[in-house]
Amino acid sequence: MKNNSKKLVIESTTLWDFPTQNYGDKPHGDNKYNGVTPAFIIWNLLQRYTSEGDLVVDPMCGSGTTYDVAIELNRRVKCFDLNIVRKEVIKADARQLPLENNSVDFVFIDSPYSNNIKYSDDKRCIGKISCEKKEFYDELEKVALEIKRILKGNKYFGWLIGDQWIKKKFTPTGFLLYNRLIKHFQTVDIICVTRHNQTSNTNVWHYRARKFNFFLRGFKYLFIMKKVNANSDFQQLF
Numbered sequence: 001m002k003n004n005s006k007k008l009v010i011e012s013t014t015l016w017d018f019p020t021q022n023y024g025d026k027p028h029g030d031n032k033y034n035g036v037t038p039a040f041i042i043w044n045l046l047q048r049y050t051s052e053g054d055l056v057v058d059p060m061c062g063s064g065t066t067y068d069v070a071i072e073l074n075r076r077v078k079c080f081d082l083n084i085v086r087k088e089v090i091k092a093d094a095r096q097l098p099l100e101n102n103s104v105d106f107v108f109i110d111s112p113y114s115n116n117i118k119y120s121d122d123k124r125c126i127g128k129i130s131c132e133k134k135e136f137y138d139e140l141e142k143v144a145l146e147i148k149r150i151l152k153g154n155k156y157f158g159w160l161i162g163d164q165w166i167k168k169k170f171t172p173t174g175f176l177l178y179n180r181l182i183k184h185f186q187t188v189d190i191i192c193v194t195r196h197n198q199t200s201n202t203n204v205w206h207y208r209a210r211k212f213n214f215f216l217r218g219f220k221y222l223f224i225m226k227k228v229n230a231n232s233d234f235q236q237l238f
């Protein structure tokens, strides 16, 4: 492990704290891609919920972190996005994936959290909708239903998302998405992933947070969910 201080281990608690985006001495995704996912997260999920040869899908794969980790672990992988930055990525809308029903063993997704990052000019990009609007969750629920369609029964997915505090207003984006997910899936667990290297991690922002009485975002949620068979004892809890 040349490039980072943390060893690759299967995490044993619900608090995951990774000091760097990448592990090892090969790239996994592109750490210059805005919103890139820490490769450790995907590595951990694939260790727990997949086996060699399984088909892994990322419907919003950006720079392809999922692609690189899955290939390294001898999983089959299909990665989609509207913003194509490398040849392994297939152009598709996450709400309409070119995949058969019940054909996928695991899905990882790190969706936009709001309209804070410009990913592409594609009008279908969900990152053009503010998380302060109901429409944002309506569109993410369509992505969730597409994940349900393509996943095999009793298989898992992981969804990474963070909350928003902007212009003196907090939006609990994670809870609002989770409310949609539990309509369709069973919850396996919820992981708290420490945020690092964000632009607000500077002395001036820490000073402002104390002076003006707000909190900087310190974590993201990783929802681990399971598609249960129709005849199981899954109950909606609301």
Ligand SMILES: C[S@@+](CC[C@H](N)C(=O)[O-])C[C@H]1O[C@@H](n2cnc3c(N)ncnc32)[C@H](O)[C@@H]1O
Binding pocket: 029, 030, 033, 034, 035, 036, 037, 038, 059, 060, 061, 062, 063, 064, 065, 066, 080, 081, 082, 083, 092, 093, 094, 095, 110, 111, 112, 119, 120, 124, 125, 126, 127
């Ligand atoms: C947080 S980034 C993903 C980062 C990625 N996991 C990586 O490691 O590079 C979110 C991605 O969602 C994509 N996206 C937004 N709306 C989409 C849609 N409707 N269909 C497919 N991809 C979409 C964006 O283009 C962006 O690349």
